[in-house]
Amino acid sequence: EVQLVQSGAEVKEPGESLIISCKASGYSFMNFWIGWVRQLPGKGLEWMGIVFPGDSETKYSPPFEGQVTISADRSITTAYLQWSSLKASDSAMYYCVRHVEVGAPDHWGQGTLVTVSS
């Protein structure tokens, strides 16, 4: 059974750094893209970016390029989403997803709620 288990909710202050994680299991981690999707409160789904663990190739959606870093560690089948300096506008739910190479996301993590407030 494919499972994506994300790290727990975070409360941070503006300017702080943060890394959230997504532990994958039940499939060949190296052979599927894994990505991150943002959902602002009461809003729709936004692609942030994706990484291919097999060769670490990473693609970012233009609004998020330079704002976050996406990576994956094949040895522990875990993907990461990283911020170096959080803003209040980063407060949202973040989902990791497994992405079929020629297709779309087919499995979702449970979500990680990030709250940024002073």
Added chain:
Amino acid sequence: QSALTQPASVSGSPGQSITISCTGTSSDVGGYNLVYWYQQHPGKAPKLLIYDVNKWTSGVSYRFSGSKSGNTASLTISGLQADDEADYYCSSYTRSSTLSVFGSGTQVTVL
């Protein structure tokens, strides 16, 4: 990459059928038979219902069905039930920076 266009809301009475549209371009919906549909209940993660336009994910009710014509895909919910009240999103493969694009989302209300 612009989001695919969905109606903001659709409603129906129990037992009725409703259809949610998802309009893109020839670069996404119209170019590939790779449209996915997701259901998201409040406070929950999205769940895949339909993939490759009209194939059911294991365990999904056959009351949900997908189709496509040109640049527009559709999700039909037959025999509407109270538990179908949720947000629905489409997604399509595209040769973009993130490999796929999401729809804007549709809130389904069961009257």
